[in-house]
Amino acid sequence: MIENGLRARIDARYLAKAGAQAECGAGRLPVDYDRLLAHTPFDPKAEQATAAIAYGNVFERRCADDAHSYARVLVALEEAGLIVGDVAVEDLGLLDDHTIEDLAEETHRLLGGMLHGDIPTVLIAQAVLRFEFAGTTVYLKPDALTIVPITVDSYGEVVAEGTPGGRVELVPVEIKGFRVRPARYPDRKMAGALEQVGTYQLALRREAVALGFLADVVSDRAVIINALKLGMAPVASVHDNRAVRLTLERRITATEARLQAAHLDDPNGAFAAAVALDPKKATAKDRLAVMAALVDTYGHQYSPECLAHCGAAKWCREQAADEPGRLGNLRSVQFAGSIQRARRFAWGVEAAPSPEFEPLVAELGDARRLVQAACAQAGLVPLAPPPSGANGKAALTTKSPAVGRGSASKRPVPNRRGRAAVARNG
Amino acid sequence: MSIVDEYLAAEAAGQFRAIRRRALRHIHDGGDIRLFVPFHHAGNDFSVVGLAFGRPRRRPDILICPPDPLDRIAVVATLTPFVDALLGWVDTHPVTQLTSAAGRPYFAAAASPQLFVPSEGSKTAIDNWSYFLRHVPDDWSNAARLQRAGWELSALVEAAEWPGQSTLVALTRMLAEHWALGLSTTETESLAAAVALVKATPAGLGWKQLRAAEEVTTGPLGDPGTFDDIAYRNARRRARTAHPDVIATVEAAWRVATEAWELVAALPEAPSAHPAHSEAVADWAGRVGPGRTRGRWARRAVPPLGRSAQRLGRLEEAQESLLSRQAESDVLVAAELAGEGDAVLADHVHIDVTSHNRKYTVDITVAASQLRVPEMGTHLLVAGPAKRVVGVVTDVVGSPGAWELVLTIRANLGQCTGINTAKTLFPSDVVWLVPPPPRYRPPLQMPSGSPATHPGSIVQWTPVGTDPNAPDGTDVLDDGGLAQGAGNA
Numbered sequence: 001m002i003e004n005g006l007r008a009r010i011d012a013r014y015l016a017k018a019g020a021q022a023e024c025g026a027g028r029l030p031v032d033y034d035r036l037l038a039h040t041p042f043d044p045k046a047e048q049a050t051a052a053i054a055y056g057n058v059f060e061r062r063c064a065d066d067a068h069s070y071a072r073v074l075v076a077l078e079e080a081g082l083i084v085g086d087v088a089v090e091d092l093g094l095l096d097d098h099t100i101e102d103l104a105e106e107t108h109r110l111l112g113g114m115l116h117g118d119i120p121t122v123l124i125a126q127a128v129l130r131f132e133f134a135g136t137t138v139y140l141k142p143d144a145l146t147i148v149p150i151t152v153d154s155y156g157e158v159v160a161e162g163t164p165g166g167r168v169e170l171v172p173v174e175i176k177g178f179r180v181r182p183a184r185y186p187d188r189k190m191a192g193a194l195e196q197v198g199t200y201q202l203a204l205r206r207e208a209v210a211l212g213f214l215a216d217v218v219s220d221r222a223v224i225i226n227a228l229k230l231g232m233a234p235v236a237s238v239h240d241n242r243a244v245r246l247t248l249e250r251r252i253t254a255t256e257a258r259l260q261a262a263h264l265d266d267p268n269g270a271f272a273a274a275v276a277l278d279p280k281k282a283t284a285k286d287r288l289a290v291m292a293a294l295v296d297t298y299g300h301q302y303s304p305e306c307l308a309h310c311g312a313a314k315w316c317r318e319q320a321a322d323e324p325g326r327l328g329n330l331r332s333v334q335f336a337g338s339i340q341r342a343r344r345f346a347w348g349v350e351a352a353p354s355p356e357f358e359p360l361v362a363e364l365g366d367a368r369r370l371v372q373a374a375c376a377q378a379g380l381v382p383l384a385p386p387p388s389g390a391n392g393k394a395a396l397t398t399k400s401p402a403v404g405r406g407s408a409s410k411r412p413v414p415n416r417r418g419r420a421a422v423a424r425n426g
Numbered sequence: 427m428s429i430v431d432e433y434l435a436a437e438a439a440g441q442f443r444a445i446r447r448r449a450l451r452h453i454h455d456g457g458d459i460r461l462f463v464p465f466h467h468a469g470n471d472f473s474v475v476g477l478a479f480g481r482p483r484r485r486p487d488i489l490i491c492p493p494d495p496l497d498r499i500a501v502v503a504t505l506t507p508f509v510d511a512l513l514g515w516v517d518t519h520p521v522t523q524l525t526s527a528a529g530r531p532y533f534a535a536a537a538s539p540q541l542f543v544p545s546e547g548s549k550t551a552i553d554n555w556s557y558f559l560r561h562v563p564d565d566w567s568n569a570a571r572l573q574r575a576g577w578e579l580s581a582l583v584e585a586a587e588w589p590g591q592s593t594l595v596a597l598t599r600m601l602a603e604h605w606a607l608g609l610s611t612t613e614t615e616s617l618a619a620a621v622a623l624v625k626a627t628p629a630g631l632g633w634k635q636l637r638a639a640e641e642v643t644t645g646p647l648g649d650p651g652t653f654d655d656i657a658y659r660n661a662r663r664r665a666r667t668a669h670p671d672v673i674a675t676v677e678a679a680w681r682v683a684t685e686a687w688e689l690v691a692a693l694p695e696a697p698s699a700h701p702a703h704s705e706a707v708a709d710w711a712g713r714v715g716p717g718r719t720r721g722r723w724a725r726r727a728v729p730p731l732g733r734s735a736q737r738l739g740r741l742e743e744a745q746e747s748l749l750s751r752q753a754e755s756d757v758l759v760a761a762e763l764a765g766e767g768d769a770v771l772a773d774h775v776h777i778d779v780t781s782h783n784r785k786y787t788v789d790i791t792v793a794a795s796q797l798r799v800p801e802m803g804t805h806l807l808v809a810g811p812a813k814r815v816v817g818v819v820t821d822v823v824g825s826p827g828a829w830e831l832v833l834t835i836r837a838n839l840g841q842c843t844g845i846n847t848a849k850t851l852f853p854s855d856v857v858w859l860v861p862p863p864p865r866y867r868p869p870l871q872m873p874s875g876s877p878a879t880h881p882g883s884i885v886q887w888t889p890v891g892t893d894p895n896a897p898d899g900t901d902v903l904d905d906g907g908l909a910q911g912a913g914n915a
Contacts, residue, residue, distance in 0.1 A: 042637075051496070052470075179470075230558060321633075327610055332433070339436050343436050343437060346433055367430045368433055370761040374758045377757045378756075380449060386440060
C-alpha cells in the first residue's frame with residue numbers, strides 16, 4: 001500500500017465527514033484534497049487557525065489542572081447530572097513513552113476493568129480507541145471516557161443516575177474550547193463536536209463487543225465540555241447523540257465498502273496516482289490532471305455544503321457550474337435538471353420534453369412573465385433570453401480558465417445526477 | 427423560496443451576474459448611518475483582531491488593530507476612540523419617556539442609530555463583543571463607558587429582529603434582498619463576491635473573478651487561517667503594533683463594505699421602508715430607555731415564555747404587513763407575491779362605478795392569466811401607477827391558464843386613487859392586486875409581565891441563577907438552549 005504522499009490522515013474528523021455527500025465517490029477517498037489542490041487556482045487555503053488551536057490546548061490543560069485530577073471536569077459532569085461516583089482518574093496523556101498501540105491496548109484494558117468493576121477508575125483521560133476502517137487501523141483520541149452507574153426503566157430510558165451496584169454505561173466526553181454564554185448558542189460548532197463524538201461512540205461500541213459486552217453498554221448520550229462565558233470555567237452539556245451515531249454508522253459502513261472496492265479495483269490507477277503524488281514536485285497542471293482523473297473514475301457530487309469541509313469544493317463547483325445543486329435546494333431548478341435548462345423552460349426556448357415537465361415549464365414561464373411585466377413597469381433593463389438550441393449550455397463552464405487549461409477537463413466529467421437527469425428527460 | 431425567486435436565481439446564475447429582485451430600496455437611510463467592520467480570532471469570540479468604524483467613505487473614521495488581540499486589558503485600552511465615537515453617535519439619537527393612556531411609562535424616539543456590518547457573522551461578532559464590553563469589571567479604566575457601549579450595541583443587535591428594520595443590517599443580506607445573485611446561501615455570505623456580481627457587466631463575471639473576489643475580505647493573504655495565524659504570532663512576538671497585513675485586511679474589508687452600501691444607497695427608497703423601520707425604532711427605544719434615563723441597564727437572556735410568545739406574534743404580524751406594504755410600491759415584490767398566488771397581475775381590467783345615496787360602489791372585473799390565483803374572499807389591494815383601491819375577491823371564474831377574477835370593491839371614490847368616474851384606465855396600465863396587511867393576533871395571549879413559568883404549558887422555563895459578572899447582578903442566566911446543566915456553574 002502506498003503511504004504518505006497525499007493520502008489523507010484518517011481520524012475522527014475524516015470519519016465524521018465520511019460519506020456526508022452520499023453520491024460523491026471521489027469525496028470518500030482518503031485523499032488530502034487540501035494539499036492536492038494547493039498552489040492551483042482552486043487552492044482551498046484551509047489553514048487551521050493557530051490561535052484557535054492554542055486556545056483549545058490551554059482550555060484542555062485548564063480542565064486537566066496541574067495534578068491531572070480532572071476535578072473541574074468531574075464537577076462539571078456532576079452539575080450536568082452525570083454522577084460518576086467514587087473518583088479515580090487515569091490520564092493516559094502522562095504516558096509519554098508509550099506508542100499509540102500501547103495506549104490503545106492500555107485503554108482496552110482499562111475499559112475492561114471498568115466494565116467488569118475490577119478497578120475503581122471512573123474516567124480515562126486522553127484515551128486511545130482502535131477502529132478498523134477499510135483495512136486500516138485508525139486510532140481515535142477522545143478527550144475522556146467516563147463510566148456512569150444508571151438505572152433504566154422498562155423502556156430502556158435512564159431514570160436515575162448514580163445508583164451503585166446497578167447497570168453502568170460508558171459516556172464519551174469531548175472538551176471544546178469554544179464558549180457558551182446566555183442568549184448565544186454555538187449551534188454549528190456544537191453540531192460539529194457531536195459528529196466527532198459520534199465516531200468515538202462507534203469505536204467504543206466495537207471495544208465493548210470485543211470485551212464481551214453488549215454494544216448498548218455505550219451510551220448514546222454525548223457530553224461536550226465548553227468554556228463558560230468570559231472565563232475558563234468548564235461547563236458540561238449532555239446531548240442525545242443517537243441519531244448522529246446511527247447516521248454515522250451507515251455513512252462509515254458505506255464509505256468503508258467503497259474504499260475497499262477502490263483498493264481492490266482502482267481501474268485507471270487514479271487513486272494510487274493521487275496518493276503517490278509528491279506535493280513538493282507536482283505542478284498545478286499535474287495536480288489538476290490527478291483531480292480530473294479521480295473524478296473521471298469515481299464520480300463526484302457538488303453541493304454548497306462541500307465548501308465548508310472539502311478541499312476540492314471549489315474545483316467541483318466550477319465543474320458543476322450548470323448543475324442545479326450548485327445553488328442549493330431550488331425545487332424548480334432541480335426538477336429542470338440544469339440551471340440553463342430552467343432558463344430555457346422559462347423563456348419557452350425549450351419545450352417540455354414530456355408531460356411531467358409541463359407544469360414546471362408553465363410555472364417558470366409564468367414567473368418570467370411576471371418579472372418581465374414588473375421590470376417594464378419599474379423601468380428596469382429587461383432580461384435577455386438565453387441562447388436557444390439544445391446546445392445552449394452554460395456559458396459558465398467555458399469561463400473557467402483554469403479548468404480550460406487542464407488536459408483532463410476537456411473530457412466530459414461524469415456526474416451521476418446529470419446523467420440520470422438526461423436519461424430521464426430523454 | 428418563491429417560484430419567482432427561483433427563476434431569478436437561475437437567471438442570475440446563468441448570466442453570472444446579479445439580477446434586480448427589488449425595484450426600490452427597502453432599507454431606510456436616515457442620513458447618519460455608520461459602518462462597522464469587526465474581526466476576531468476564530469477560536470475566541472471575545473478577542474479583537476481589528477475593527478473599523480465610521481461613515482461610509484473611503485477611509486474609516488476609526489481603525490483599531492490591537493497588537494495582542496487576546497490581552498483583554500490592553501485591548502479595551504485601545505478601544506477608547508471607538509467607544510467615544512460610538513457613544514457620541516448614539517447619543518445624537520435621544521429617547522423620551524412618555525406615559526400611555528393607561529398610565530404606563532414607555533419610551534419613544536424619533537430615530538435610532540443605524541449600523542451596517544459586512545455579514546451575518548459580523549452581527550454575531552458584535553453581539554459577542556457587546557457581551558464582553560457589558561461585563562468589563564468595574565475597576566478597569568473607563569469601565570462605565572465600555573459597559574454602556576456594550577449595552578448600546580446589545581440593544582441594536584436585539585432590535586435588529588424586526589422585519590424591515592434598518593437598525594443593524596448585514597450588507598450581504600441587504601444585497602441578497604435587492605439582487606438575485608445566483609449563489610448558494612453559503613457563498614452569499616462573501617460580501618466581496620456579492621458586490622462583484624452586482625457590479626458585473628452584462629457579459630457577466632468569470633469564475634476567476636469570483637474566486638478573486640471571495641478572497642478579498644481575507645485581505646492580501648486570501649486565507650482566514652493565515653490571517654489568524656499572523657495576528658496570533660505577531661502578538662506572541664510581543665510586537666508593539668499590529669501586523670501590516672492585518673491592517674490591510676481590515677481596510678480592504680472596509681472598502682468592500684463601503685462599496686456595498688453605495689450600491690444599495692443609489693436605489694430610490696421605497697415608501698414602506700421608513701414605516702417598517704419605525705417599529706424597530708420603537709423597540710430599540712424601549713430597550714435603551716430605562717438604561718439611559720434611570721442608569722439601570724438590564725436584560726433577560728431569555729425572556730419569560732409569555733413575553734416571548736407575544737413578541738413572536740408581533741414579529742409575524744410585522745413580517746406579513748411588511749410584505750404587503752412593500753408590494754404596494756414595488757412591482758417586483760408584487761410579482762413575487764403573484765407567483766405564489768398571493769397577488770394577481772391583471773391582463774385586462776373593466777371598471778364600473780355606480781352611485782347609491784351619495785355612496786359609490788366600484789366594481790372591478792379583472793382578467794388574469796397566471797397559474798396561481800388568490801383564494802376567494804381574500805382581501806386585495808389594487809395597486810398600479812398612481813392607482814390604489816382596497817377590495818375583496820367575491821368570485822373567481824375560469825380555469826388554469828385563463829383565469830378571470832371578479833372583484834367587488836366598495837370604497838369611497840376618494841380612497842380610490844387614480845380611478846375616477848370617467849373610469850380611466852389606460853391600455854398601458856398594469857394593475858397589480860396585492861393583499862393588504864392582515865389583522866393578525868398572536869396565537870398565545872398572555873398578560874404582559876407574566877411569571878416565568880406558565881402552568882400547563884409544555885415548555886417550562888426556570889431561571890437558574892444570577893450572573894456574577896453582570897454589573898448590577900440582574901442578568902438572568904439561562905441554559906441558552908443547552909441541555910442540562912450548562913447554566914449551573
